Amino acid sequence: MLTVKDLKKSYKSGDVTVAAVNGISLSLKEGQFASIVGRSGSGKSTLLSLLGALDKPSSGQIFVDNQDITQLHDKDLIKYRCKTIGFVFQSYNLVPNLTALENVMLPMEFGGISKEDRHSRASLLLDQVGLSADKQTRKPARLSGGEQQRVAIARALANKPKLILADEPTGNLDSQTGTMIFDLLHNLSKSQNTTIIVVTHDNEIAGKTDKTFKLSDGKLITKKS
Amino acid sequence: MNPVSRGIRNAFRNTSRTFSIVIILGLSIGLALAMLVADQSVNNKINTVKASVGNTITVTPAGFSRFSSVNNSLTTSQLAPLSKLANVTGVEESFTDRLITIGSNTNLPFGNTKSSATTSLSSPVKLKAKAGRRFFYVGGGGANFSPANFSLPITFLATNNPNQINTGNLAIVSGKMINANLDDNQALVSQAMATKNNLKVGSTFTAYSTTLSVEGIFSNSTQSANNTVVVSLPTGQAISNKSGVVTSAVVYVNSLDNLASVTNAVKNKLGSAADVTSSQQQANQTVAPLDSVKSISLYSLIGAVIAGSLIILLTMVMIVRERTREIGVIKAIGASNGRISLQFMSEAVTLTLMGAVVGLIFAILAASPITHTLVNNSATSNRQFGFGGPGAAFRAAGPRFISGGRGAGGFLRDNFTNIHAAVGWSVLGFGLLSAIVIAVIGSAGVAYFISKIRPAVVMRTE
Numbered sequence A: 001m002l003t004v005k006d007l008k009k010s011y012k013s014g015d016v017t018v019a020a021v022n023g024i025s026l027s028l029k030e031g032q033f034a035s036i037v038g039r040s041g042s043g044k045s046t047l048l049s050l051l052g053a054l055d056k057p058s059s060g061q062i063f064v065d066n067q068d069i070t071q072l073h074d075k076d077l078i079k080y081r082c083k084t085i086g087f088v089f090q091s092y093n094l095v096p097n098l099t100a101l102e103n104v105m106l107p108m109e110f111g112g113i114s115k116e117d118r119h120s121r122a123s124l125l126l127d128q129v130g131l132s133a134d135k136q137t138r139k140p141a142r143l144s145g146g147e148q149q150r151v152a153i154a155r156a157l158a159n160k161p162k163l164i165l166a167d168e169p170t171g172n173l174d175s176q177t178g179t180m181i182f183d184l185l186h187n188l189s190k191s192q193n194t195t196i197i198v199v200t201h202d203n204e205i206a207g208k209t210d211k212t213f214k215l216s217d218g219k220l221i222t223k224k225s
Numbered sequence B: 001m002n003p004v005s006r007g008i009r010n011a012f013r014n015t016s017r018t019f020s021i022v023i024i025l026g027l028s029i030g031l032a033l034a035m036l037v038a039d040q041s042v043n044n045k046i047n048t049v050k051a052s053v054g055n056t057i058t059v060t061p062a063g064f065s066r067f068s069s070v071n072n073s074l075t076t077s078q079l080a081p082l083s084k085l086a087n088v089t090g091v092e093e094s095f096t097d098r099l100i101t102i103g104s105n106t107n108l109p110f111g112n113t114k115s116s117a118t119t120s121l122s123s124p125v126k127l128k129a130k131a132g133r134r135f136f137y138v139g140g141g142g143a144n145f146s147p148a149n150f151s152l153p154i155t156f157l158a159t160n161n162p163n164q165i166n167t168g169n170l171a172i173v174s175g176k177m178i179n180a181n182l183d184d185n186q187a188l189v190s191q192a193m194a195t196k197n198n199l200k201v202g203s204t205f206t207a208y209s210t211t212l213s214v215e216g217i218f219s220n221s222t223q224s225a226n227n228t229v230v231v232s233l234p235t236g237q238a239i240s241n242k243s244g245v246v247t248s249a250v251v252y253v254n255s256l257d258n259l260a261s262v263t264n265a266v267k268n269k270l271g272s273a274a275d276v277t278s279s280q281q282q283a284n285q286t287v288a289p290l291d292s293v294k295s296i297s298l299y300s301l302i303g304a305v306i307a308g309s310l311i312i313l314l315t316m317v318m319i320v321r322e323r324t325r326e327i328g329v330i331k332a333i334g335a336s337n338g339r340i341s342l343q344f345m346s347e348a349v350t351l352t353l354m355g356a357v358v359g360l361i362f363a364i365l366a367a368s369p370i371t372h373t374l375v376n377n378s379a380t381s382n383r384q385f386g387f388g389g390p391g392a393a394f395r396a397a398g399p400r401f402i403s404g405g406r407g408a409g410g411f412l413r414d415n416f417t418n419i420h421a422a423v424g425w426s427v428l429g430f431g432l433l434s435a436i437v438i439a440v441i442g443s444a445g446v447a448y449f450i451s452k453i454r455p456a457v458v459m460r461t462e
Ligand SMILES: Nc1ncnc2c1ncn2[C@@H]1O[C@H](COP(=O)(O)OP(=O)(O)OP(=O)(O)O)[C@@H](O)[C@H]1O
Pocket: A011, A012, A013, A018, A019, A020, A038, A039, A040, A041, A042, A043, A044, A045, A046, A047
């Protein structure tokens, strides 16, 4: 489902060039739940943003269902982000001026789903991630961190993506809530057969995934299957 | 939810900022609208003035001065070819002079009023003066001024078109109109003149030592007309012993379009003997100060629209920078640049429309004061057009004056008092249009900044 070949990304800051991702190759099958671990600055977020087409690699290829997304044009990239990828961030990144429900409806609007369907699907998703109906019409500022992350997961699922990318989704939460969020993602990958990649610092969480990639200085060091 | 409604909602996201932007924007739109109103009302006035002056050409002897009227003059035979020019509908010729009341005090503190032309009539006009001033005037407030045995010189008007005076603000109230072509020593006098001198229809009085009889009495409210005796042109020329002499003429042209060409034709016919002025020239002189008001208001209008555009542009740039992360997020979940720009455009339009409403209220309140301030400032800097200044009492009334025409000063003074600044539909429409233009300019710049935001910013924690 996902194949990455010799992926590189370097940033220039002044005279220094930082190779944030420095020749990574990996592959994942459909429905696999993988984790990426590594010290701070090892390139985890950079790798994720390349997989999600938020940024362009310096070199290398990313095949998603046999299509090289590094070769896509802007219009198709937007479509790829909208339809194929679901993102979950450490700092939730909900739109503050929209209610939980509206946040979940947002990617469906971009995906061209009709108005009526958006609403019913959004509230169904919020039910599934366990956000009670009275909280669905609240704005993010009036939800707890765990609740916001549930909304973010529902938003990531809105367009039925093939690949969910989560960058430290439990990083801002206490371990109990973190485990609940992790279990939520885990169940999803099993029930919907969705491929999921989670960046985490939590070894306990990493230990529960199908596959763990360990990053160091932009390179993969060990692989555990 | 769609980009437009999201934009509208976002416009109210930060209420205190929205409030201040709307007020600032409102002031600049309001200023633009008030300037538009000023521009429109001044424009209307200019057009009315130009339309009201009519299609006439005034011909006076070259270097003619009202105080040496008869020294320098035109003759009936010189003017004869004018009535045969193409597009000329008539030529009104007149002879004016000043008559001194027999036996009156002519040695006055403000100047000698000696003249060889005399009359048995006394002027009905009383002079007034303010204490300690050397200016004398007719009408208005102030104490009556009457040196011993004083009479204001009387205006003597001989015209070949006395009917014309009847169409103005002048009407025969007893007796009848004089015959314009006969040298029959018949005269018209004003009611005031008749009362002052105990005249009735058929009474007689003398002018240039000739006895004239009153054929008709007219009513009029102006002091100048009250102080005038009207006779036929042949009568006037005969009794003043100035055969064929004309002190001024008015050429009537069939349409405004032909005014310029006829004016040139008249100039060619008369050469250096006469000063030829068309009513349009007079009107242009009259409205010249208003033209400057027009350009001030036009520049302010443009300036205000530019200021409004800049305000909204900078505001939107600020908002976009503030929401960089949020824009990155919606890009990351699949929004296109166009869709995001549409959302911000809708926000900008909402802010500007609210600004336009505030602006309209401002314009309704301020349009009138602004228009009047502009016009009055230009009035003071063009005071030479003022009418009724010192010495007006000594100005002999010319034929144009008594026949209802008015000098440039009169027109301008009307302009100043009669300009109505009103906020109409066109202003409303313009307000809307300028708001949209401002919003589109403002958000167009923003579209560029939005397209520059990389979705990857969302990966960085704040
Ligand atoms: N936009 C950028 N410009 C310059 N350097 C960057 C940029 N983004 C990342 N880097 C650098 O690339 C390297 C990898 O960063 P990245 O954010 O991928 O690390 P990470 O593994 O996610 O770390 P953390 O666990 O702290 O989130 C770092 O050295 C970082 O300084």
